[in-house]
Amino acid sequence: MKTISMCLMMCLATGVVRADWLQFRGPNATAVSTEAKVPGDDLKVAWSADLPGRGLSAPIVVGDRVFVTCSSGPGQETLHVFCFNAADGTKRWERAMRTTGRTMTHNKTCVAANTPCSDGERVFALFSSNDLFAFDLDGNLLWLRGLTFDYPNASNSLGMSQSPVVMDGTLVVQSENDSESFVAGLDVATGRNKWKLERPKAANWTSATVWKNTVALQSSKGILAVEPATGKTVWDYSDGASTIPSSVGAGETIYAVSHGITALAPEKGAVTQLWRNEKLNPGTASPLVLGDSIYVVNGAGVLIKASLKNGDEAWKLRMKGPFSGSPVAAGKRIYIVNERGIFQVIDPEAPEGKVLKEIELKETVLTTPAVSGGAIYVRSDSKLWKLQ
Amino acid sequence: MKLSLVCLLALAAVSLQAAEDLSKPIEALRAVGKEGQGNEAAGKAWQEIVKADPATLPEVLKGMNGANPLAENWLRAAVGVIADEALKAKKLPVEALVAFLKDTHNNPGARVVAFDLIHRADEKLAEELTPTLLEDPSSDLRRHPVAKLIAAGDAALEKKDKDAAIVAYGKGLGGARDEDQIKVLAKKLRALDQKVDLPKHFGFLMSWKMIAPFSNADRAGFDTVYPPEKELKYDAVYEGKTKEAKWVDFTSADEYGKIDFNKPFGMEKSVVGYAATDFFSTEDRPAEIRIGCKDGWKVWLNGELLFARDEYHRGAKLDQYKLPCQLKKGKNTILVKCCQNEQTEQWTVEWEFQLRVCDATGTAILAAK
Numbered sequence: 001m002k003t004i005s006m007c008l009m010m011c012l013a014t015g016v017v018r019a020d021w022l023q024f025r026g027p028n029a030t031a032v033s034t035e036a037k038v039p040g041d042d043l044k045v046a047w048s049a050d051l052p053g054r055g056l057s058a059p060i061v062v063g064d065r066v067f068v069t070c071s072s073g074p075g076q077e078t079l080h081v082f083c084f085n086a087a088d089g090t091k092r093w094e095r096a097m098r099t100t101g102r103t104m105t106h107n108k109t110c111v112a113a114n115t116p117c118s119d120g121e122r123v124f125a126l127f128s129s130n131d132l133f134a135f136d137l138d139g140n141l142l143w144l145r146g147l148t149f150d151y152p153n154a155s156n157s158l159g160m161s162q163s164p165v166v167m168d169g170t171l172v173v174q175s176e177n178d179s180e181s182f183v184a185g186l187d188v189a190t191g192r193n194k195w196k197l198e199r200p201k202a203a204n205w206t207s208a209t210v211w212k213n214t215v216a217l218q219s220s221k222g223i224l225a226v227e228p229a230t231g232k233t234v235w236d237y238s239d240g241a242s243t244i245p246s247s248v249g250a251g252e253t254i255y256a257v258s259h260g261i262t263a264l265a266p267e268k269g270a271v272t273q274l275w276r277n278e279k280l281n282p283g284t285a286s287p288l289v290l291g292d293s294i295y296v297v298n299g300a301g302v303l304i305k306a307s308l309k310n311g312d313e314a315w316k317l318r319m320k321g322p323f324s325g326s327p328v329a330a331g332k333r334i335y336i337v338n339e340r341g342i343f344q345v346i347d348p349e350a351p352e353g354k355v356l357k358e359i360e361l362k363e364t365v366l367t368t369p370a371v372s373g374g375a376i377y378v379r380s381d382s383k384l385w386k387l388q
Numbered sequence: 389m390k391l392s393l394v395c396l397l398a399l400a401a402v403s404l405q406a407a408e409d410l411s412k413p414i415e416a417l418r419a420v421g422k423e424g425q426g427n428e429a430a431g432k433a434w435q436e437i438v439k440a441d442p443a444t445l446p447e448v449l450k451g452m453n454g455a456n457p458l459a460e461n462w463l464r465a466a467v468g469v470i471a472d473e474a475l476k477a478k479k480l481p482v483e484a485l486v487a488f489l490k491d492t493h494n495n496p497g498a499r500v501v502a503f504d505l506i507h508r509a510d511e512k513l514a515e516e517l518t519p520t521l522l523e524d525p526s527s528d529l530r531r532h533p534v535a536k537l538i539a540a541g542d543a544a545l546e547k548k549d550k551d552a553a554i555v556a557y558g559k560g561l562g563g564a565r566d567e568d569q570i571k572v573l574a575k576k577l578r579a580l581d582q583k584v585d586l587p588k589h590f591g592f593l594m595s596w597k598m599i600a601p602f603s604n605a606d607r608a609g610f611d612t613v614y615p616p617e618k619e620l621k622y623d624a625v626y627e628g629k630t631k632e633a634k635w636v637d638f639t640s641a642d643e644y645g646k647i648d649f650n651k652p653f654g655m656e657k658s659v660v661g662y663a664a665t666d667f668f669s670t671e672d673r674p675a676e677i678r679i680g681c682k683d684g685w686k687v688w689l690n691g692e693l694l695f696a697r698d699e700y701h702r703g704a705k706l707d708q709y710k711l712p713c714q715l716k717k718g719k720n721t722i723l724v725k726c727c728q729n730e731q732t733e734q735w736t737v738e739w740e741f742q743l744r745v746c747d748a749t750g751t752a753i754l755a756a757k
Contacts, residue, residue, distance in 0.1 A: 074531065074566055093472075095465055098497060100457040104705055131461075141434050141465045143427035146458050150422045152695070157682070157702035178699040192424040203702065 021061040021370040021377075024115035024163035028210045030248055031288040031328045037374035038331030039388065041345050041356050046375065046388040047089035053080055054381040055112035056161065056324070061086060061372035062118045062137060068384050069125050071111035076103045079111065081125045082384075083139060086373060089386060093139035101129035101148030105159025108324075108366070110381075113161035115207075115368070117171075119188055124171050128160045132173060134191060143191035147173070153180035156203050163207040165215055167228040170194055172215045176204035183217055185231050195231035204243045206257075211249030218247050223256055225266060235266040245282040245326070250289035250308070257282055261294060261311060277311035280304055285326040288334070290348060295334060297323050303334075305348060317353035319344055324366035328376075337365045337378055343387065361385060410444055413437050414451040417462040430462055437466040442474035443481050445505070446488045452498035460497055471505050480509045489517065496526035496749075503529060522563035527750050534564045538572060554580050561589070565750035567706050590706075591744040591752025592645025593665050593722070597622055598638045600653040600661030603629040604727045609660040610684045610698050616662040616723065617688075629659055638663075644706065648740040649726060655737060656728060663724045667745055668756040669715040675753055677722065680708040681741035684727035689713050690720055700729040701736045707750070715745075715753070 025031040053072030060067050064087060070080040077099045083092040103111050105128055116125040122142060126132045130147035148154050154175045162174040171186040176199045184196040200219045209216040214225040214234045222238040241247065242257040249255070253274065254264045260278035264271050280287075283299030289308065296304045301321020305314040320342050327336040327346075333356075334346040341361035347354045363380035370377040375388040413433035420426035437448060448467050452460045474480040488494055489502045503521075507514035522533040537560030544552035554577065561573040561584065574584040587594055602614045615626050626633040636652045649661040669675075677694060679687060682704035686696040694711040728739040745753045 073528075074568060094468075096468055097461045097464060098457070100461065102708075104703065104708055106703065133461075139469070140438075141462065142431050143424065144420075144458060144461055145424055145427075146461075149456075149458060153697060153699075155699075157699060157704070157708065178702065179697060186424070190424060191427045201698075 019372065020063065020118070020120065021059075021372045022120065023060060023117035023165055024058055024207050025246075025248075025286065025288075025326060025368065026328065026371060028249065029165065029207065029246070030250060031286065031326060031368070032290060033328070033330035033371040035330065035372070035374070038333070039335070039371065039374055039376050040331070041333065043343075043345065043357065043359060043376065043387040045359070046386040048386070049084055049089040049091065049384045051080075051082070051379065051382055051384055053078065053112065054110035055379060056109055056366045057112050057163075057379075058115040058325075058368040059370045059377040059379055059384060060116055060118055060123070061370055061377065062120060062123070065092060065137060066370075066377055066384065066386075067116055067118070067123050067125075068379055069112045069116055069127065071103075071127065076105070076111040079125075079127050079129070079131060079133075081116070081123070081133060081135060083123075083137070084384065086375070086386070089384070095133070095135065095139055095141070097131065097133060097144075099127065099129035099131055100146035101131055102155040102157070103129050104157050109159040109161065111159070113159055115163040117164050117166050119166045122188060124164055124166060124188075126164050126173060128156075130154055130160070130175055132164075132191070134188070142189075145186070145191050147175055151175070151180050151182065154182065155179070158203065161205045161207075165208045165210050167210060167213075167215060170228040172208055172228055174199070174204070174208065174217065176200070176202070176219060178203055183226075183231075185228060194229065197226070197231050202243065206241075206243060206246040209247050209249050209254065211254060216247065216249065216254060218257070219243065222258065223247060223254065223264075235269060235271050237264055237266070237271045242282070244284055245286040248287055248289055253308070255287060255289060255294055257287065261287060261296060261306070263308075263311060275311040277306060277313070279313065280306055280311060283323065285323045285336070288327050288329055290329045290334065293348065295327060295348065297321075297327060297336070301338070303327075303346065303353060305353060315352045317346070317355070319346070319355060320358070325368040328369050328371055330371045335369055335371070335376055337361070337367075337369060339364055339366060341365045341380065343378060359387065410437060410440055410447055414448065414463070417466070418451060418455045418459045420458045420462060421456070434462060434466055438469040440470060442470055442477075442479045443484070445470055445474070445481055446484045446502075449488055449498040449502055450494065452495040453493075455495070460495070464497070464501060467501055467505075471508075475505075475508055480505060482506060482509050482513065486513070486517070492525050496524075496528070500526055500528045522559070525749050527565040530563050530565055530749075531569065534560045534569050534573075537563070538569070538576075541576060550580060554582055558582070586643045587645055588754070589752060590645065591746050591754060592640070593667065593743050593745065594645055595637070595639045596647055596663040596665045597635050598647070598649065598652055598661060598663045599626075599633050599635045600649055601629045601631070601656045601659035602626075602633060602661070604658045604660045604684075604729065605629075607684070607698070607727070607729055609658075610686075610696075610727050612660070614660060614662070616664065617725070620664055620721065620723070630656065645742040645744065646740050647724075647742065648738075649728070650737070650739050656739070657732065658728065658730045659739070660725060660727050661739065663726065663741075665722050667715070667720045667722055669717055669720055669753070670756045672717050673715050673753075674747075675713055675715045676746055676748060677711045677713055677743060678707040678709065678746060679711065679724070679741055679743045680704045680706050681726065682738055683741070684729070685741060686725040687711060687743075688723040690716065698727075700727075701731060701738075704738070704742075706742065712748075
């Protein structure tokens with residue numbers, strides 16, 4: 001009993017022994033692992049699995065299973081959801097479905113652009129075609145939706161990529177575009193709408209930030225935080241925000257991708273601006289907060305470290321870019337993969353930052369890694385890798 | 389003899405029973421609708437169906453006939469689970485799947501699934517079936533024989549047999565319905581000095597009457613009902629945004645049927661244009677009007693609004709939007725509203741659309757006159 005208590009205390013003090021990576025950018029969409037066991041520096045490819053189609057969606061990890069989505073076929077009309085064993089990369093199951101919405105995207109992206117999410121019991125896979133499937137962990141189809149079937153003008157001819165989040169029994173799904181733009185809260189058990197809100201009629205590729213029991217929805221207008229169960233507004237920041245990189249919440253603060261980075265202290269109904277640094281300008285990658293610093297990858301592939309306290313820049317580190325995926329962190333390391341498939345391990349505590357290791361995956365990678373069980377999972381258009 | 393007959397009857401009864409047993413759960417999947425309607429019942433029914441014997445696969449596939457796309461996906465997922473197990477146990481009912489594939493009254497998507505399963509179970513058999521799919525109602529299934537004909541043409545060319553290559557490519561083009569394969573075949577045939585009429589192959593409507601420029605200031609023109617939406621009087625003159633709006637005749641010279649408002653009216657911004665044409669059908673029939681457009685647009689057929697889309701400059705492609713419709717015998721009037729917005733970037737110059745009339749396979753429906 002004592003031992004168990006000791007373990008529990010250790011976990012609480014230093015992070016959990018093993019945590020799932022349940023959505024785009026992992027726990028609370030922070031991109032920072034909460035696990036005690038960290039991947040470290042000396043990573044090698046433990047296994048790789050072939051994928052039959054393209055994907056910008058990131059893998060997610062639930063227990064000993066890795067889930068990933070792809071789209072294939074001449075018009076990307078076939079949608080795949082895969083479940084692999086984390087231990088050895090063997091396939092547990094695969095489901096192939098067909099798009100009911102539009103499949104047109106910019107050539108750089110594809111229909112499997114949205115990262116799936118999980119509540120630990122179910123996996124919710126959303127695609128750019130607005131097709132949404134809920135499976136249990138064994139691949140049983142629980143429900144499905146065709147959000148463009150439901151709302152015929154909800155699409156973006158450049159493709160959509162907003163990743164869903166799940167919180168308190170509600171799956172929050174965004175389909176924000178120039179025409180029929182909305183966010184909806186769906187019942188995780190049935191897929192039926194609990195609520196649905198109109199959103200700004202403007203293309204938007206950002207994903208929600210999960211922060212203090214709210215879901216913060218970013219758009220060109222700003223950030224609207226809602227209660228996941230009801231869709232009711234908790235607070236609203238209306239000074240504009242990016243439509244590509246997504247904001248991040250840490251502690252009592254939201255670091256909004258708005259005029260560079262703007263640190264916000266939202267309270268009930270009010271949002272106070274703590275600081276703003278317009279030079280902290282993320283390119284495509286979303287920022288992350290690690291320790292007492294915020295890290296931003298700009299459009300030139302430069303990693304910028306700045307103070308959480310006031311936004312002052314500490315150093316800049318030129319990395320091998322360009323980047324479409326976002327950085328993630330575990331322990332004292334930042335991990336990121338560039339578009340050419342060069343996986344980079346960064347020591348952010350080195351005086352000017354330092355790239356400690358590079359692994360050439362030799363394929364185009366446009367996505368964000370997942371961290372779980374002391375390993376990192378990365379995918380390309382044809383492979384899923386486990387690095388350990 | 390008697391015993392055999394009894395056995396056969398018993399087997400048939402069991403088989404029928406299996407089919408009957410699945411009718412209710414299949415119906416539950418077919419009953420799903422918009423906004424998650426029927427999901428709860430479908431989830432339970434799906435669990436029942438995936439436990440069924442592989443022999444039921446054709447019945448489950450048949451459930452896709454006449455089903456909505458959501459129900460098709462429920463059934464497709466169930467077929468996938470049953471088939472995975474059947475393939476492992478080598479119990480896939482290949483003969484029954486071939487029969488299902490050959491019956492072109494079955495849902496094209498279901499027949500694609502059947503073909504894929506046959507391919508997984510018996511690649512050689514799938515290869516043998518491939519040439520029979522060249523005129524198939526499913527454009528997906530046509531891709532296989534078209535690919536083979538492209539390869540056959542290439543092989544003939546390598547052997548310097550130009551005539552055989554022309555025959556193979558020509559046959560391939562006749563069956564091809566997907567743009568990527570059509571482009572490849574047109575290029576190869578033209579390299580061999582063969583004429584290819586792409587507008588006719590696709591069924592683009594090339595000749596229109598066009599009128600502009602009405603105002604689209606603040607993008608309000610999209611919802612403004614201008615005179616062409618009330619009456620098509622080709623000799624009328626209306627007040628336009630920057631000049632009088634008059635109807636002009638326009639015939640596209642573009643191989644992909646682009647109807648470019650900038651050509652007759654100049655590069656205007658924040659404007660609305662209309663294009664109208666008459667399409668003569670030989671019969672009453674279902675059809676699809678397929679449009680590609682990167683501006684805001686609306687399409688009416690015989691005065692009925694088929695669809696409206698207010699997205700600007702996010703890209704255009706062939707068959708970007710497929711609008712199912714019903715043609716009547718004789719004259720059908722198609723009206724397109726095309727709205728240009730206020731953006732000034734170089735990539736926002738286009739004020740155009742392309743439109744074709746075809747069947748659900750993508751086969752051009754050619755006008756009677």
